[in-house]
Amino acid sequence: MLLPMARKKDVSSWYAEPKPAETCVLCGREAPNLTDHHLVPKSQGRRQGVKLGDIPTVKMCPACQGYLTKTYSNSELANELNTVEAMLEREEIQKFIKWVQKQPMTKGVRVH
């Protein structure tokens, strides 16, 4: 006598529509775990009376975001580096990007 077979779960739909990969605004690498980088640090925004929801965000990989927040003060980020263009003009950020693009995404990047 045959036991009723448990119906195999159809998993093909999980893979049918891969989400378009998002890329980091700085290094351009595709990352599964991009974070929303607030162009004005939240604490600075509060001080300037900007609502959290009104602060523009960009998608950034943890390595680039970590680099920015460890290298620059919140006021520098808020006043001088509050656009992607401004960040890309900084020589040291360009150097960091060149370096980080050679790092595998899977590797946790220590920025300091």
Ligand SMILES: [Zn+2]
């Ligand atoms: Zn990045």
